[in-house]
Amino acid sequence: MGNISDRIALIIKEEGISIRAFEQHIGCSNGVISKCINKGTDISSLWVSKIIETFPKIDPKWLLTGEGTMLSPSSAASNSITSSKSSPSIPTACHAPHGSSEGIPLIPLDAVAGFPAESSGGVRLEDCERYVIPEFENKGANFLIRVSGDSMVPLYYSGDLLACRKITDIRFFQWGTVYVLETSQGVLVKRVQESVDHADSILCVSENSSVHHPFLLPRDDIRSLSIIVGLVRLV
Template sequence: MCKILSRIEELSKQEGITIGALEKKIGASKGVLSRAIAKGTDIQAKWIESLVENYPMYSTEWLLTGNGPMLKAATQESQVTAQLSTPTAKDRIPEAFRCLDALHFTHELIPLVSQKAAAGFGNADFAITKSDVKEYYVIPKWRRQHVDFMIEVTGDSMQPKYNAGDVVGCTIIHNSGFIQWNRPHVIATREQGLLIKRLMPGTTANSLSAVSENIQYPPFDIPKDEITGIALVIGHVNLE
């Protein structure tokens, strides 16, 4: 079954979508495929059936056994016909990198998305689609950090650490027990949208304290039931 997971990854790359988007497409909860891929564990047969139903252009024999071509014969013929007009993986790479290996970079492209698109990252069915992506970044040092998305900083509450227009890389935290106190996080809230703050224990057991870098903004508590998602900021990109 684990070999099937590697072919599922190939399928998602061929489609130009993330594993999260693929999970959404087949009706699976967030993490069903990504956790199995990360841990090398089995997935239920119903998800394989859903893949076959939703992507009929792919060979079932190839998906199950790895034998034969990935695409069915008719699909391959149509792809040859459309080859001149269909964007390739290399076309999606920033121009400065197009002289380099396209396949290598499709594995490492980090999507920069709008705050509106990222606001739902705490939901179980959250997935980034092509229309959500403003740009892709290639940052080799972030390769092992499992960065899920990047967003632009707004406002001045995190100055001087972050300025408006800086870009931060975010890794979604799926277990609130792994919060790293006093580290900057992106917090998705029901009423205030996305906030970028350092997190500390709240004044009550049912809250977290949001701390700004700018001393003009005093710390404040966020009720835990107002928080829909938390992501760790692992780095940022800025201009002088």
């Protein structure tokens, strides 16, 4: 069935995400998969391995050779690669029992800046829902937040749980990366770009840019900053 770039394009279509979101899922630089699909450039074995690792429901033999079907036999039987076309393949989340100290806490949006809680106040961990997701714990995730709104569709949907790791130094950004920013406007999930004309601000960009237009955010309005290390989509 075509070449490997055609099959990668089919995976992206099946997952219902953008090429850029797919690149983020496997951890490669912006444009690597885009060039493979649109220009027919070769893709290294490293990224093929990452695709197989990140999307375990995909049959490796099909991806490499085109033989067979997209879904591995076990996942095809359960039809569980996605519960909807917009849901990417993600690790399984187990809801920890109430009062448990295991797992990653789900922090209310208005309490992100106060997490981790100090003895003087902040969000009470015993009041938080927790999810056991070993893959995200291994990546250093220390809290989850729930997405609200449609500004980051199709990358993230309202109700998605984002696994986040707080950054202590909020002065530096990796341009083009999606961050969780706690500001005076509340918690924002935005792709951050450099503002050439305003050195004291950053440009916050939504994936759903036809509805939510980019805007400038003063650097001194950023109270806390986190990177996203994983996604849980509850369906």
